[in-house]
Amino acid sequence: MSPDATKKQPTTEISELQEFELEYQIRQRAYELYEARGRERGHELEDWLRAEGEITRKKVKTAA
Numbered sequence: 001m002s003p004d005a006t007k008k009q010p011t012t013e014i015s016e017l018q019e020f021e022l023e024y025q026i027r028q029r030a031y032e033l034y035e036a037r038g039r040e041r042g043h044e045l046e047d048w049l050r051a052e053g054e055i056t057r058k059k060v061k062t063a064a
Contacts, residue, residue: 022059026051 029051030044037043 022055025055029055 026048030047033047033050034040034043037047
């Protein structure tokens with residue numbers, strides 16, 4: 001294995017961890033939205049997309 005390959009591996013692991021954390025945050029927020037609606041079914045996609053937008057906007061603001 002070349003030295004370059006070993007340098008890229010931690011970055012990939014960090015990226016995967018960040019993706020996992022992002023999905024976890026979106027999942028939690030979507031569930032909060034579901035509960036706030038009184039656990040009314042049939043809005044899963046709407047909740048997920050709203051949560052995804054909120055979380056990613058928050059991440060962009062934090063990064064800026």
